[in-house]
Amino acid sequence: MTRIKAAMLMGIAAAATVSPNLAHAAAGDFLVRLRGIVVAPNEKSGSVLPAFPGEKVSLDNAIAPEVDFTYMATNNIGFELIAATTKHTASGRTGTTGTIGKLASTWVLPPTLTAQYHFMPEGKVRPYVGAGVNYTMFYNDKASSALEAAVGDTKVRLKDSFGWAVQAGLDIDLNKKMFLNLDVKYIDMDTTARLDTTAAGTQRVKINIDPIVVGAGVGFRF
Numbered sequence: 205m206t207r208i209k210a211a212m213l214m215g216i217a218a219a220a221t222v223s224p225n226l227a228h229a230a231a232g233d234f235l236v237r238l239r240g241i242v243v244a245p246n247e248k249s250g251s252v253l254p255a256f257p258g259e260k261v262s263l264d265n266a267i268a269p270e271v272d273f274t275y276m277a278t279n280n281i282g283f284e285l286i287a288a289t290t291k292h293t294a295s296g297r298t299g300t301t302g303t304i305g306k307l308a309s310t311w312v313l314p315p316t317l318t319a320q321y322h323f324m325p326e327g328k329v330r331p332y333v334g335a336g337v338n339y340t341m342f343y344n345d346k347a348s349s350a351l352e353a354a355v356g357d358t359k360v361r362l363k364d365s366f367g368w369a370v371q372a373g374l375d376i377d378l379n380k381k382m383f384l385n386l387d388v389k390y391i392d393m394d395t396t397a398r399l400d401t402t403a404a405g406t407q408r409v410k411i412n413i414d415p416i417v418v419g420a421g422v423g424f425r426f
Contacts, residue, residue, distance in 0.1 A: 232276065234273065234425075234426040235426075244265045259301045263411070284320055288313075289311055290311070291310070294308045306351070308399070332374070335369070365394050367393055382425075384421075391415055394411070
């Protein structure tokens with residue numbers, strides 16, 4: 205019995221020594237993550253109509269900082285809101301628009317809310333998955349100087365988008381309050397770009413942007 209009691213006491217002492225060094229996620233916690241992200245559109249473009257049938261556009265990748273806030277409703281279930289904004293350029297791919305090259309630029313603000321399931325909330329390494337909704341706002345849309353040189357003064361407007369989002373990620377403890385984070389998201393994002401031009405009239409092109417967002421950074425537990 206003495207040996208059993210001694211072993212139990214050693215186990216309790218070991219747990220007391222290790223647990224304070226881990227950033228366990230628990231009900232009521234707030235997690236704040238700061239990431240660097242790469243936003244890689246998987247765009248599928250319709251034709252630039254009516255003047256340029258068959259001609260499509262592409263969007264470039266973007267790198268930006270991101271911040272997210274997660275509230276742990278239970279030890280396993282959290283709700284995350286992300287905030288980031290990125291600038292993207294739309295370019296012609298073929299024909300006349302391909303010759304012009306850069307057509308327009310826009311800033312994208314896609315607040316996304318996901319419900320997450322954290323598999324091992326008391327582990328040092330804590331994977332999670334999530335699913336939710338996204339509302340994307342496009343702002344500061346501008347025609348390129350090359351486009352305006354080709355078709356005259358141009359006003360650009362991209363329609364806001366509402367869609368779904370999925371994610372998977374991993375938190376890795378550094379100490380009691382701080383952890384590393386790796387995260388990847390797929391966001392359903394569709395828009396219609398309208399270009400009101402002097403020489404070619406009003407042109408529209410539908411674009412399914414559907415970006416993959418890959419991020420890495422640090423998080424803090426409060």
